[in-house]
Amino acid sequence: MSSAPYDAIVIGAGVSGLAAAAYAARAGKRVMVVEARNKVGGLCETARFGEHFRAPVAAHALYALDPRVVKDLALTRHGLAFAVRDMPSVGLRSDGKHIVLPRNLAAGTRSISIHSRADADAYGAFWRDLFALARAARTLWWEQSAGGERTREMLARLGYRSASAWLDSWFESDALKAMLAFDATAGGATPQEPGSALQLVWRAAQEMCGLQGAAAFPKGGPGALAEALLASAQAAGAEIRTGAPAKRIHANGAVAAVELASGETLACRAVLSSLSRRKTLLDLAGGVSTGFAEAAALARARPRVGAAKVLLALSAAPPFAGVSVPLAGRFVVCDQPGGLAAAHACARAGELPEDPAMEMVLPSAADPGFAPPGQHVLSVLVRPVPLVPVQGWPALKPKLVERVILALERHAAGLARHITAAEALTPSDIEYAYGADDELGGAATAARMLAPWASRVKCAIAGLYLCGASAEPLGAISGRAGRIAAVTLVAEQER
Amino acid sequence: MMDVRATPFHARTAVLNPGNAWTSRNGFTLATAYGDRDAEALAARTTAAMADISWRWRLRLEGERAGEFLSRLCTKNVAALSPGVALKALWLSDGGGVRGAGAVARLGPAAFTLYASAPDREWIGSAAARVGVAVRDVSDEDGGIALIGPYAAQILKAAGLDPALEPLSFRRMSWRGLDILLSRFGEHGGYELWCQAEEATVVWDRMMRAGVPFALQPAGLAAMDVLDLEKGIVRPVRDYEPARTGFAAGPTPASLGLERLIDAGHMPFNGRAAWLAARERETQRLIGLALESQDDLPNAILLAGGQAAGHTLACGFSPALRRTVALAQVHAGFAEPGTEFTLVSPAGPVPGRGTELPFLPDSGQIPP
Numbered sequence: 001m002s003s004a005p006y007d008a009i010v011i012g013a014g015v016s017g018l019a020a021a022a023y024a025a026r027a028g029k030r031v032m033v034v035e036a037r038n039k040v041g042g043l044c045e046t047a048r049f050g051e052h053f054r055a056p057v058a059a060h061a062l063y064a065l066d067p068r069v070v071k072d073l074a075l076t077r078h079g080l081a082f083a084v085r086d087m088p089s090v091g092l093r094s095d096g097k098h099i100v101l102p103r104n105l106a107a108g109t110r111s112i113s114i115h116s117r118a119d120a121d122a123y124g125a126f127w128r129d130l131f132a133l134a135r136a137a138r139t140l141w142w143e144q145s146a147g148g149e150r151t152r153e154m155l156a157r158l159g160y161r162s163a164s165a166w167l168d169s170w171f172e173s174d175a176l177k178a179m180l181a182f183d184a185t186a187g188g189a190t191p192q193e194p195g196s197a198l199q200l201v202w203r204a205a206q207e208m209c210g211l212q213g214a215a216a217f218p219k220g221g222p223g224a225l226a227e228a229l230l231a232s233a234q235a236a237g238a239e240i241r242t243g244a245p246a247k248r249i250h251a252n253g254a255v256a257a258v259e260l261a262s263g264e265t266l267a268c269r270a271v272l273s274s275l276s277r278r279k280t281l282l283d284l285a286g287g288v289s290t291g292f293a294e295a296a297a298l299a300r301a302r303p304r305v306g307a308a309k310v311l312l313a314l315s316a317a318p319p320f321a322g323v324s325v326p327l328a329g330r331f332v333v334c335d336q337p338g339g340l341a342a343a344h345a346c347a348r349a350g351e352l353p354e355d356p357a358m359e360m361v362l363p364s365a366a367d368p369g370f371a372p373p374g375q376h377v378l379s380v381l382v383r384p385v386p387l388v389p390v391q392g393w394p395a396l397k398p399k400l401v402e403r404v405i406l407a408l409e410r411h412a413a414g415l416a417r418h419i420t421a422a423e424a425l426t427p428s429d430i431e432y433a434y435g436a437d438d439e440l441g442g443a444a445t446a447a448r449m450l451a452p453w454a455s456r457v458k459c460a461i462a463g464l465y466l467c468g469a470s471a472e473p474l475g476a477i478s479g480r481a482g483r484i485a486a487v488t489l490v491a492e493q494e495r
Numbered sequence: 496m497m498d499v500r501a502t503p504f505h506a507r508t509a510v511l512n513p514g515n516a517w518t519s520r521n522g523f524t525l526a527t528a529y530g531d532r533d534a535e536a537l538a539a540r541t542t543a544a545m546a547d548i549s550w551r552w553r554l555r556l557e558g559e560r561a562g563e564f565l566s567r568l569c570t571k572n573v574a575a576l577s578p579g580v581a582l583k584a585l586w587l588s589d590g591g592g593v594r595g596a597g598a599v600a601r602l603g604p605a606a607f608t609l610y611a612s613a614p615d616r617e618w619i620g621s622a623a624a625r626v627g628v629a630v631r632d633v634s635d636e637d638g639g640i641a642l643i644g645p646y647a648a649q650i651l652k653a654a655g656l657d658p659a660l661e662p663l664s665f666r667r668m669s670w671r672g673l674d675i676l677l678s679r680f681g682e683h684g685g686y687e688l689w690c691q692a693e694e695a696t697v698v699w700d701r702m703m704r705a706g707v708p709f710a711l712q713p714a715g716l717a718a719m720d721v722l723d724l725e726k727g728i729v730r731p732v733r734d735y736e737p738a739r740t741g742f743a744a745g746p747t748p749a750s751l752g753l754e755r756l757i758d759a760g761h762m763p764f765n766g767r768a769a770w771l772a773a774r775e776r777e778t779q780r781l782i783g784l785a786l787e788s789q790d791d792l793p794n795a796i797l798l799a800g801g802q803a804a805g806h807t808l809a810c811g812f813s814p815a816l817r818r819t820v821a822l823a824q825v826h827a828g829f830a831e832p833g834t835e836f837t838l839v840s841p842a843g844p845v846p847g848r849g850t851e852l853p854f855l856p857d858s859g860q861i862p863p
Contacts, residue, residue, distance in 0.1 A: 253762050282625075291589030292568075292622045292765050293741020299625065460768065 004267040006032050008489060009258045010238075011246045011284070012274035012468060014042020018229035019066075019482030020272045020467040022073045025236035027490040032266060033238060034258065036245035040230050042274075043430070043477060046223030050421045053377045054370045055311045056221045058430040059477050060361040060379040061087060061330055063215040064206045065225070068142075069479035073232040080228035081219040083367040085209040090329040091179030094410040096322020099175055100329070103211065111323070115173040126170045131212055133158075134205035141205055141473050144453045144484060152450070158198045159446035163191035164337055166200070178334040182357055185383060187445040187474050188305050190344040191337060195446025202449060202474050215330045217366040222477070229479070249273075249285045255463030270489050274468030274482070281459065290460055305347045306427035307383040310404045313421035314376040318362070318412045327365035333358040333407060343384055350390035356382045356403055375420075380404050385427065393426040400424050449473040457485045465489050499524055502549035503638030503695030507703075511713055518716055520733075521614060521634070523550040528715035533814035535718035539683065540815050540855075543644030544714035545702060548687060549695075551639065552597075552614040556607045558628035565599055565607055568619065570748075570757040570764045576601040581663045581680055585748060585756045586615070587766030591773050592738025592745045594618060595731055596756060598680040600665055608633070610680055612730040613737065637676075638695035640702065643685030643722070646709040651677075651686060654705035658686065673697065682728050684857035724809050727752065727783060727852030729822060734808045747773055750824055752781030752852065779805070780830035783850040784821040786810070786838065796839040797823055797847070804829040804836060813854065820854055821847070 010021045013035035025031045039045070042058075049055035070076065088102035097115060101108040105124050113120035136151045158166075163184035167177045181191035184199040208214040218224045234240065248259040249271055257267045273280040278298045281290045290298070317327060325331070334340060334357040343353035359381045364371035371377045382404060389396045401424050408415050448456065456471040458464075467485035469475030500523050502508070508526045516527040525547060528535060538544040556565065565573035569584035576582060581600035588594050597611030609619075616632065623630045642650060648658035656677060660666060665678035675698065676689040690698045703711065723730065729751050731737040738745065748754045748770065757770070784807060786792065793810040796803060805825030812819050829836070834849040 286626070291741070292618065293589040295625060296621050296741060299621075 004257075004269050006030050006266060006268040007493060008032075008270045008272055008486075009034060009266055009268040010272045010274065010467070011258065011280070012036070012042065013040035013230070013240060013242065014274055014468065015044050015226060015229060015477050015479050016468040016471075016482040017042070017272070017274035018226065018233050019069050019073065019479035020274065020486040021238040021240075021482075022229060022233035022236050023483050023486035024272070024489060025233060025238040026073075027486070029490065029493070031233075031238040032268075033233070033240045034244040034246050034260060034266075035240065035242045038243045040240065040242065041223055041226030044222035044226040046221030049311055049377060049423065050313050052372045052375070053313050053421070054221065054363075055377050056223070056361075056363055056379055057425065058309065059222045060363065060381065061215045061217055062222060062225065062477055063203070063208050063213075064476035064478040064480075065208055065216075066478050066480040066483060067207050067210065069483050072483070073229065075225070075228040075232060078228040078231040078235070080225055082209055082216050083219045084217040084328045085214065086211050087215040087217060087361070087366070088326050088329045089179070089215070090325045090331045091175060092320070092325075092331050092333050092411040093175055093322070094335070097175065098320065098323040098325050099179055100323065100325055101179075102326075103214070112173070112176055114323070115175045116171070119171045119173050119176050122170050123176075130201065130204045134201050134212070137201055137205050140450070141202065142480070144488070155198065155201070155450055158195075158201060159450055160194050161197040162194050163196040163200050166197040167191075167337070174336055177337045178339070179332045181337045181340060182332045182334045182359065185340055185344070185357070186476070188303060188384075189445055190341040192341045195444075195449075198446050198449050199474060206478075217328070217361065217363065219367055220369065221363055221367065225477075246284060249280070249464065251285060251461045251464065253462065255461060269493065270463040270465065272465050272467045272482075272485050272489060274466075275470075276468065277466055277470040280464070280466060280470075285461070285464065294460075304350075304387055305344060305384040306387045307381055307430075308385045308400055308427055309425040309430055310380040310382060310401055311421075311423045311425070312378040312380065312405075312419050313371070314378055314415070314418040315420050316374065316418045317365075317376055318378065318408070318415050318418070320412045327362050331358075331360040333360065333411060347384040347386045350386045350388060352385060352389065352396055352399055352403065354403075356385065356407065358382050358404065358407065380408075387427050393428070397424040397426065445474070453484050454488070457481065457488055500635070502547050503690075503692040504547045504549065504640065504699050506696050507699045508547055508713070512715075516715070520550045520716065521552060525550055526713075526715040528717050529713045532715065532717040532721065533812070535712055535714035536721040537814050538710070538712035539643045539685075539714060539718070539722055541645070542710040542712065543642060543646040543650055543706060544712050544718065545706065546641045546643070546714045546716070546719050547638075548641045548719075549634075549638045551634070552609075552611045553633045553637075554609040554611075554614075554616075554619065555631045555633045556609065556623060556628055557605060557631075558623075558626075559605055560626050561605050561607055561628045562601075564623055564626050564628045565609075566761070567763050567765055568622065569599060570761065570767075572758060572761045573599050573601075573607070578603050579664055579666065581665065581678070583663070583680075583756055584758075585753055586619075587748070587764070587770060588738040588741055588743045589766055589769065590738070590742045590744035591747060591766045591769030592743035593731070593735075593748055593751060593753060594738045596753060598663070600678070600680070613732040615737075618741070636692060637689050638692050638698070639687055639689045640699065641681055641683075641685055641687050641719075642702065643681065643683045643714075646711075647685045650702070650706045650709050650711055653708070654701055660686070682726055683722050720809070721811055721813060724811050724820060724822065725813050725815060725853065725855045726857075727781070727822060727854065729753070729781065729808060734822065744769065744773060747777055747779070749774060749777045750779035750781065778827050779824050780827050781808075781852065782823055782825055782830050782832075783852045783854050784823045784836065784847045785816075785850050786819040786821055786845055786847045788819050788838070788840070788845045790840070790842065791819065792821065792838055792840050792845065797825060798837045798839065799825075799829045799834060807838065815855055822852075823849075825849070
């Protein structure tokens with residue numbers, strides 16, 4: 001046995017890092033988690049908002065949590081419960097003809113029929129097709145297996161297809177296509193890019209709370225998931241140290257130690273990094289552990305597009321006009337499918353898109369603990385926005401809030417009157433480029449999604465594993481990369 | 496890139512080249528031959544030949560981490576070099592393909608010069624920048640001549656220079672008012688003399704004058720290429736296409752006979768893991784080939800026993816061997832010396848026989 005005090009040091013105490021730590025600790029490894037901030041959770045954070053409200057700071061709904069992580073780490077026993085297990089998707093329209101897509105296919109079909117009879121007819125077949133393909137793809141995305149050959153072939157074909165072309169082949173109404181296309185922008189790509197169709201399949205493959213393609217809201221918000229993971233990791237014996245940013249990974253052929261910003265050096269046999277591939281390999285490992293070409297590619301791939309957050313406190317429920325919508329839903333505001341590409345181009349150029357695409361959740365409708373009775377808190381994710389705007393974020397923040405309120409007024413006239421507090425969180429505030437610190441573009445994202453887990457989890461130096469969003473097929477809060485990285489580490493250390 | 500430059504010796508080489516036989520390499524204009532290519536190549540074996548080698552790519556690397564960086568770049572432990580000494584090594588892509596080969600000389604604790612036959616600016620420059628190592632292309636700052644042949648040392652002595660120098664080492668010196676660097680990095684057992692560009696013609700004249708009693712002959716690029724061929728030396732771009740992309744898996748060192756330039760025990764070099772993995776699957780070998788032909792047949796297909804066996808790289812007439820020889824990449828199964836091959840040529844089949852490399856040893860010994 002090595003003399004290093006730790007078998008593994010986990011960098012970052014987000015969902016991935018905590019999951020990795022819990023798995024490694026349960027396998028009997030001596031684990032230390034080092035977290036730069038003073039609290040754990042990463043993107044899963046529930047914080048006070050104003051005096052009487054609470055709000056999810058970054059992620060505001062979960063749709064990709066790995067069911068095996070929930071089960072293996074006994075998260076329910078450690079306090080994880082869901083306020084809403086299956087949030088219906090709502091495509092908000094300025095003409096009041098909102099589309100509501102609950103799990104019930106017939107209800108979804110009825111809702112679509114006010115836009116297009118043909119789309120309503122096609123919807124059931126589309127859903128079955130998508131879900132069947134997604135189920136087949138799970139062999140590739142769930143475990144370290146390579147997946148069946150036929151599945152791979154099918155997915156590889158989709159790897160060249162754009163989400164917009166795929167949706168065009170099914171539907172005619174912009175309202176439906178725009179709403180569905182929004183989910184293909186998670187990887188920092190536009191729905192027009194080749195390969196983006198795969199993101200829709202990936203999203204449909206997820207199994208949140210045992211329901212395929214669902215979105216859920218935990219009791220207490222996403223922060224509660226982090227707390228359950230923390231409890232599970234600590235119960236398994238993992239040590240957690242917050243306020244301890246890692247500065248350098250020391251390696252000489254194999255990982256030897258992690259140096260903290262404080263100057264303290266922790267010797268270890270392996271490192272599980274939940275930071276991005278670029279941060280881990282270039283900034284922390286100094287680029288010496290990657291190949292020259294890989295380092296150059298990582299250095300070139302500067303992301304330019306991310307997501308921002310606007311939180312609004314409301315004195316009453318948002319007055320959505322027209323078709324009645326369930327308040328505990330997941331709202332998508334995206335008028336035209338083509339608008340997403342325009343917004344993306346705008347964001348890439350460093351400008352705030354005129355008509356931003358948004359995803360909204362009313363946490364207070366899901367969990368009454370988020371706002372005083374009768375009042376509400378609205379969490380608005382705006383994507384895409386520039387990561388480094390020309391004007392700079394301080395000047396852009398008020399503009400972002402203004403644009404969001406203007407857009408909301410179009411869908412819920414009179415909402416502005418109810419606003420009692422507003423706060424904008426920039427991409428850097430929430431450290432949140434939606435998992436994509438290395439912006440790849442559609443085709444490269446597709447290639448990454450089809451690659452075997454080992455190629456994303458393992459690195460050129462022995463003992464260094466990526467366990468965060470960079471290791472996932474597509475960045476998301478899932479804990480799956482944490483599980484697979486930890487299992488890989490345990491297997492390699494015990495060999 | 497249309498980048499044609501004269502070397503610092505051009506004023507002298509132009510006078511010696513009445514036939515106007517010019518060629519270019521790395522963007523430099525060079526004399527192909529000053530008279531008879533074969534005579535020039537033979538002079539390097541019998542008396543002495545002097546060639547303009549200013550076309551070699553020279554990169555200065557400076558910085559506290561320069562040694563560490565070069566150890567990552569190159570296939571040998573550059574960090575362990577002492578000042579005044581050089582080593583020859585390859586540099587590989589992430590996928591283990593050969594990107595280049597050259598000599599790395601340590602000038603001081605944190606300063607090195609890389610000498611190579613073909614430039615690889617972007618690859619080395621961008622990787623060096625990431626670790627704070629400054630790189631500067633110094634190919635235009637000085638001129639170089641090679642002095643090759645059994646009388647090379649005596650010519651240096653006659654010119655007033657001390658020829659006592661081990662192979663793969665160098666020495667800076669003042670030569671009657673000129674600052675020069677004398678090195679022995681070459682492949683042919685000779686010397687190289689590097690001088691300031693503006694002093695190049697003086698250096699050329701002094702050497703030519705000192706060489707008169709030893710029948711020193713200026714040699715063009717064609718004669719130098721013949722020496723490489725006879726010694727079994729392949730150079731990137733001229734003889735093979737180096738790895739052009741960062742992840743390229745070929746050409747492999749073994750397929751070019753370059754594995755001697757890799758220290759397998761040197762851990763950190765780029766592409767090591769890929770090189771080791773590919774090594775087990777390697778099927779290509781570099782061999783010599785003696786041909787029954789008067790024509791040069793580079794890049795020709797080779798058949799053996801009715802099968803495709805490989806292809807030739809460089810090919811030419813060796814005046815010392817009095818026959819046409821070629822370097823060939825063949826399947827390992829055909830690498831045995833003595834294997835009979837047939838070359839597919841436009842003029843019909845040409846027989847050839849596999850031989851060991853090099854065809855001829857160094858030309859540096861004085862004949863008995």
